[in-house]
Amino acid sequence: MTQGLRERKRAATAQALAEAAFGLAKERGLDGFVIDEVAELAGYSRRTFANHYPCKEAAVASVAYAGIEAAADALEDVSDGRPLLDAVEVVLRLQLTTAGLSRMREVLALARAHPSLEPHVYHVQHRMRLEVEERVAAVAAGRYPASYLTLLVGAVYGMVSTALEGLVDVRLPGDPPSRDAVEFDEFLTEVFNHLRTGF
Amino acid sequence: MTQGLRERKRAATAQALAEAAFGLAKERGLDGFVIDEVAELAGYSRRTFANHYPCKEAAVASVAYAGIEAAADALEDVSDGRPLLDAVEVVLRLQLTTAGLSRMREVLALARAHPSLEPHVYHVQHRMRLEVEERVAAVAAGRYPASYLTLLVGAVYGMVSTALEGLVDVRLPGDPPSRDAVEFDEFLTEVFNHLRTGF
DNA sequence: GGCAATTTTGCCTGTTGGGCAAGTGCCTGG
DNA sequence: CCAGGCACTTGCCCAACAGGCAAAATTGCC
16 A cells, blocks of 8 residues: 555655645635745745646646545455446445545636646546556456456546536535535436446 | 638637647657747747647647537437437447547557646547537437436547547557457447447 | 665756737628 | 727747756665
């Protein structure tokens, strides 16, 4: 998992910088601050910021990244014998209802106001997808052909990102009640229904 | 379609700049040139480049964008009465086997060598997805619930982008024959089989 | 405890983004 | 059909920025 103090500290530095950048972006907008302020707020030098991120946008977007280690471990426990799609559903519910979904939506909201952020947001989403695919493949190794796995993950990804975009009006746990929005649980049920039975 | 000389000229300028940037990037790598050279090559000023693109990367990535107007028009012709998924399949085959798929793959190859390009590539892909969804929604308006459409497009997008990544080794028409690669046609057949019958 | 590897930092320079204002050419209403 | 408005290009300008280099600090390994 976490190999060595060194790497953990490096990650902590990156995260502190990202959090600082994200905070400033929420408070003042993406153009309302400069890198020096981010660095100062996080307690590092501007030069160190540049060692971790190529630009403000990348730092801000990176806070939307939610590790999937916990979910991936759960996947291993859950996947014995039962159909892969079932296992994926269990884990996805776990991951999406607990972890940093709201962060992702905050960042997406920022990106609407500041289009220069968009590329970096979709980059983060893409990296998360790759990570999921890798872990699913590890668990399902041998039981399914590779193409089946990529297609499955691709389909799940496409549908979930749809919800995160707000293309579908979904109410996450913790959101204020709304009469229009679909509950996230129900949305996932619909997603997996389609995945199971086809379109 | 093309409304007014003004917009067409603007688009032409942007495209000329993008082509110049893409050419230089292929020739010298992403770090082998500066914006001034792009502008000069395209016959514009550095300031004009900045009016169209925020950075080199965005310009290079933009050449991967393939308009879907033709396919969208085809969708309207094809979709009368028959199941939406069939119509989408017909059009997707048309679009993906004819249009700028190879451009996308060239750009993805560049992005592997120059990670700073990645965010912009995924941004382009995302914009294409939105455009597809919009057109599909227009054609299918009323016949299907909105959530069905977004889920369908999301799933298609996820699966196809998977192929583009080279996550699945797919052979496009025009590629040299290979014994490992799946033919693109067969790949699409598999994709739509899964979409029809579920996982 | 000490050596090698890695990270942080300051300094520096060429590159970049974007505001402003002038010139030029589309475009729409009358 | 043409006059006035509006958008695009461009030059000038400057603050912000990326990233090379080398010194100092920190950690991992023995």
